[in-house]
Amino acid sequence: MNGIYVYGDYCSGNIWFAEFQGGSWSASLWKDTDLNISSFGEDEDGNVYVVDLNGAIYRFDSPSARNDCSLADETVQGQVYDTEEYVCIASKTITVKDFTVWSGGSVILRAPVVRFLADPQNQVSIEANATLRVMH
Secondary structure (H helix, E strand, O other), X not given: OOOEEEEXXXXXXXXXXXXXXXOEEEEEEEEEOOOOEEEEEEOOOOOEEEEEOOOOEEEEOOOOOOOXXXXXXXXXXXXXXXXXXXXXXXXXXXXXXXXXXXXXXXXXXXXXXEEEOOEOOEOEEEXXXXXXXXXX
């Protein structure tokens, strides 16, 4: 996660990543959580953590790397590009919305319930030669 600024919102539980490239900042929503975010931290190995006000601590990785979700209910959004692998494992529900897997990308979703929200505001797209695997 070198070069990525991580920030979140206490009220909404949203977590964003921002990067400075080409002379300007670009930010993207990484995850919509139910957390009351109180802090972020990083250990000596470079692992990043988010702290819930209730005392729970969760570790996460960059969006383009292996990404084992650790919450009970997860919302998957964003894009997985060529040669990237995204893995999300939740103990209850994964909701997929505004999500694209580009050609060559690979996604594994594992939860008892996986829901896809597809409407004009929430497009879900799996391109040719992309892999999406849903496991229960």
